Amino acid sequence: MAVKEAPSYRKLYEKLRTLMEDGTYQRGDLLPSENELCAAHHLTRPTVRKALDMLVNDGFILRHQGLGSIVQGQPKGIGILSLTGTTSAIGQDNLTTRIIVKPKIISWEQAFGFEINEKEKSMGCIYMERLRLINDLPVFYDITMIPNLNLPRFTSRTFENRSLFEILRKHYQLEVKGGEQKIQAITADERIQKHFAVKKNHAILRVDRRMETNRVGFSFFSQIYCNTSDYSLTGRF
Amino acid sequence: MAVKEAPSYRKLYEKLRTLMEDGTYQRGDLLPSENELCAAHHLTRPTVRKALDMLVNDGFILRHQGLGSIVQGQPKGIGILSLTGTTSAIGQDNLTTRIIVKPKIISWEQAFGFEINEKEKSMGCIYMERLRLINDLPVFYDITMIPNLNLPRFTSRTFENRSLFEILRKHYQLEVKGGEQKIQAITADERIQKHFAVKKNHAILRVDRRMETNRVGFSFFSQIYCNTSDYSLTGRF
DNA sequence: TTCTTTTACTTGTCTATACAAGTGCAAATA
DNA sequence: TATTTGCACTTGTATAGACAAGTAAAAGAA
Structure with a gap:
């Protein structure tokens, strides 16, 4: 039984997350726009937006209408341990x-x-x-x-x-x-x-x-x- | 200047949240299915799902494929004090x-x-x-x-x-x-x-x-x- | 120059649809 | 009877497109 492949929104999430964690994108940077991500990964906007929604949830990015997705410094953590x-x-x-x-x-x-x-x-x-x-x-x-x-x-x-x-x-x-x-x-x-x-x-x-x-x-x-x-x-x- | 009306996914979120907070839906209950919510509120599934996504995020419900949306007892808190x-x-x-x-x-x-x-x-x-x-x-x-x-x-x-x-x-x-x-x-x-x-x-x-x-x-x-x-x-x- | 308007680009909201995949139960089968 | 199969339901994933609304910079007007 083959391992089920991860859904594409999740793969995009992992990819962007990695790029932020390894410093390719830094605090204050703008991520590529949704349309650019669509074109680059051959996905449609709802799929790309789902990946970005997850990043917002984890505290990696903030999004502003008319501006773009802004990379945050430090992501959220699980409860108190990651507090620091x-x-x-x-x-x-x-x-x-x-x-x-x-x-x-x-x-x-x-x-x-x-x-x-x-x-x-x-x-x-x-x-x-x-x-x-x-x-x-x-x-x-x-x-x-x-x-x-x-x-x-x-x-x-x-x-x-x-x-x-x-x-x-x-x-x-x-x-x-x-x-x-x-x-x-x-x-x-x-x-x-x-x-x-x-x-x-x-x-x-x-x-x-x-x-x-x-x-x-x-x-x-x-x-x-x-x-x-x-x-x-x-x-x- | 009129106050901007809240988007419909948000209104549905508030409605369902209230129903869980006031005990109309209790721990272990199943929420109406997505299609039922669509029909009841004259919305399409992506819109309904957005409201449900928010409730999952707040810890109010869990969703299981094939089963439905299960009401949780206590919602997540933001950070340390269960802020709610x-x-x-x-x-x-x-x-x-x-x-x-x-x-x-x-x-x-x-x-x-x-x-x-x-x-x-x-x-x-x-x-x-x-x-x-x-x-x-x-x-x-x-x-x-x-x-x-x-x-x-x-x-x-x-x-x-x-x-x-x-x-x-x-x-x-x-x-x-x-x-x-x-x-x-x-x-x-x-x-x-x-x-x-x-x-x-x-x-x-x-x-x-x-x-x-x-x-x-x-x-x-x-x-x-x-x-x-x-x-x-x-x-x- | 300075201020205003336009324009192009961004994310936000929403519809409509299709198929995949998991669950639980009833009907069919051994 | 016990097991399997099929069906009707659920949520999950993804596409395609439309229009609204906010932002910033370029273009135009004073």
């Missing part, structure tokens, strides 16, 4: 990751308050704790729980300085499509005080999330503690 | 709004750290402070700044228990398309302690945001303080 995108916005250079608890398989009953179904429960989960530092200053502490479903060699992979999202996408074709989250401001408990080297009563941001993927019924979970006193989370939405 | 948010996610019944500073026109130099351009600066801005209570418990304190640009009768409108976003969308055709935000966990200062009736060192969530709209160059700003100890912010992304 732990990896993308701060700049990968100054971000280091320290594994506190290596990936291991445990049994679970619940995930940060989110419900899990019987299938997930029976499979057990891959558990991991990481501390992320920006310029050697601890800023994120995150706990990740991933259902142990057909992810070969996962526990033996290295997660130092690598994006979990990227590993899931490239090696397992798992793409995060959405999810739900709970956000709270809390005062640091003892464990967090130790990891962040802060005093009692220090305000900390906590985010609990369920990440839904393109694999039906497959979600994973994370709890993130964030010390926002030196680096506030900034980003586009 | 304060009002829709928690349930309008228990949410009351107390105006602390009535809308008034002031001059401004900056907006919560975000840059504003000369045009915006010269126009002055509409300033407002509101406290929102859930079951009589103060949870949100927000400061809003809106450039004073062609918003007739705005300062005389009532904002008690009404969504600012809804007012902007329905009366001024202003739709929030995106923006940027900064999120921090802070400890309550004196003013916040008073409004929330909390002690010193209480952890509070603060969100500074710039909201970009469909009107070119028109942004507005808000700073939101949130006491998350009893109600954590939840939302889809």
